[in-house]
Amino acid sequence: MNILHIDSAITGDASVSRKLTADIVAKLTAANPEASVTYRDLNEGVPAIDTDWFAAVRMAPENPTPEQQRLIDISDAYLAEVQAADVLVIGLPVYNFTLPAQVKNWLDQIARAGKSFRYTAEGPEGLLKGNRAIIAYSAAGTPMGSEFDHASGYLRFMLGFLGITDVDFVAADRLAMDREAGLARAQEALENLAA
Template sequence: MPQTVLRIDASARREGSVSRDLTDRILARLAPEAQVTVRDLAHGLPLIDADWVEANFTQAEARTPAQRQTLALSDTLVAELTAADLIVIGLPIYNFGVPAALKAWVDQVARAGVTFRYTEAGPEGLLTGKRAIVAVASGGTEAGSEIDFATGYLRHVLGFIGITEVEVVAADRLMLDADSSLKKASAQVDTLRAA
């Protein structure tokens, strides 16, 4: 069983969110006694800007106090991710892609020299040995289809920073057949292996 879990909720909805419900169920099954850090993105995250980029590409020992403050949230988000054995992400598909707040989270944690590095053989993720489960909810987009630009993107980003064990639980196409979709997702949760 995982000891430390990072739960990321990307749904703008706090009530009636299918992705939040799936995340609840995944955690109840796999990590009922784990220490869970919750990162709720419902209110968004700051977007990276020129000051952030400059601070990020300044050597840590040379950063000014203002630059350290600029990166403080990013450092916290990276620390949450680094500490977790299991990452559970509630991913609603908005307009075929990830919610803007989740993209902002990705931009804050994908940092060269911190969560990945470039080598002569190409990029290398530094956050290895972790497992991620992505709880997908969509109204009309079929998870994994050619119009789903969310799950493949998130799987790629996680792999890029070293998290290659990524599983997807999908309650997709809810507007077409919610009952069947929810039953399918529930069955997927029930078959997730515990460790």
């Protein structure tokens, strides 16, 4: 089993989502001692896509410039990590009712026509089939699945678009209202999670 462990919280050691992703990975590796883990901290910076990225990555020039090749290599590295993973463990802290910008940037880097999805006569088809994702959702005041939770549904949709439809959530939400209850709900979900 290859595990891709992704964190994104800006709060360092105080992060609930970082603790949850670590606990999820620990559970998976305890059940699968031969598992390998690749760690990626998106808080260290994920380049946003822009015109230069489009010209390099999406347009795929036959003879890319050194700068274009650098942009291609960055995007390829993010995508290769996902393609190699059997399980993605993704920290999803909610900021201002949605996912962190660095998670959006990461999704933009890996959502690549012909590589992670393709267009067919029946519509788009995800090419990352067979992968599982476990999302560690944390929010101070946004209940997961509520009308103002614009993080969990979007991430589930994007993963599904890429072919990853086996998605579980371990949610510690409403922490500002009742931290202990939110952490207890997450612990219960973690204990019930299939490893």
